[in-house]
Amino acid sequence: MARLLHWLKNPGVLSALPASLFLLVGFAGPLLMVLGYSFMPPKTFTLDSAPTLENFVSVITQSYYLSFLWSLILAAITVLLLFPICYPIAYGMAKLFGKWANLVTALIALPLLISENIRLFGWVLLLLKNGIIDGAMQSLFGLPLSGMLYTVSAILLGLVYVYLPFMLFPMVIGISMIPDTLKEAAFDLGATRWQVFREVELPLAMPGILIGSILTFILALGSLAESKILGGQVIVMIADDIESAFTFAQNWPKGSVLSVLLIALSGLIVYILFRRIDLDQIIGRR
């Protein structure tokens, strides 16, 4: 008891308290409640029935694995596309751009402060039939280029577009952790450019690259706006299913089961990553 009181008097504990309590009420609470609802009989709105696995069984036997699969595939392709897109820029920002790095950082961060909806709407205008790209192709070359909107590729474009900064910034931190002397030493010992990349740069930058990839993957896995705005009804991603279970179908337990499965999947990935990473080292660079 005395030890607990002593611990509570530490200024670190005291200052951690407000935010922790807030997130306990606003984050842990709702998630526990979703977990609770996932064991309730279908279409109930209270938590007082006897727990059942009925919803888990019905979700697994129905075709929900399709939307899970689409989300997993699109999230994975997003990460795979963003790696080569971001690596050169991250390398430039960490090692080459010097005083211009701040400007590039600002220019890439600014769109994050504009609503995702507005930016995705811009893509609608670009990809639309008779939109900017189609219209320009028609009047310049007489070649119509319609049918780009409401496709899986359009969703993928939206995901790559929206989540680019989330991949890039952790990557910059990762690459700036590589000491230049190590690279020079490897070159002096006769390593090729490719060997230096694979055996010096990549392993040392890995914590940043991993954080960026996981962040992108998880955000893309649970994304809703991209498939709704750019995909129309072409495919259903898992967040769509969760939304319609909670809203149109008014089936909270089913929506909860789908959420729990998505959270468990994301949580597993974050757990595997976070176990290997020291945040002090990455953010504070100590």
Added chain:
Amino acid sequence: MSGTQSSKLTRTLIWLWTATVLLFLYMPMLAVVLASFSKQRYFRFPITRYTTEWYGKTLESLSVRDLLWTSLTVAALVTVFSVVLAFFGALAFARYDWKGRKLYQKLVLLPIFFPQAVLGLALLLWFSALGVITSWQTAVFAHMIWIVPIVILIMSIQAYSFDPALEEAAFDLGATRWQVLREVTLPILAPGIVSGAIFAFLLSWGNFPLSLFSTGADSTVPEWLYAKMVSGYTPMVPTLGSLTMSAAALLLLIVYLAWLASSVRRKRHSAPADS
């Protein structure tokens, strides 16, 4: 060094690639601005007739004023509350050493790694279970779940460079805890607080997935834009989009100019002492 020739080429290629990606990032926003000046009821490219009439109509519309007012109130409240919570949260994250800190660092960042649409739905469930009727007030709460951790992260970057000796010196000179907080800790963390506040405001201003499920009968600008995009398109969509983008740009410009002015003033103050 032998690699100089190729590294010059690499450098050029990296710059070119960066410029291309920046263009890619800004292209859709330019498209929205372009569309806001089109006279036609439905967007077609190339635009045949330009007009600014939709700006007038948008600004006169009472429902748009309501939307702007709701979004502004939510964003302002989120900013104030988040900055206060995150200020202490960041001190615990980066400044103090305490048992349990490593665990706290990881747990407190979890909401950032969480799909926002699912978080919004979980909160909807939570509110209705607690008997809270959703409105713009619950949206403030919902936004904060996601924004407080982000602001903690931003402020922590500043707090890591904090030298604890400064606080200790003030204590040794007889300052109270409150005086140390106000006259040492706050000024040192000020840049982090300002950038945290800007992020909090603009992220709340632009948020869609959390607002969608937590505003109830009220509506924010991003929600309205989405509803109109999906059904009932009006040229006010690109116009209101352009307006909110310009407002965000203006805010950032003002903050940047204020920062420039203050750093010039500081230089002028310190210059005589240096020479």
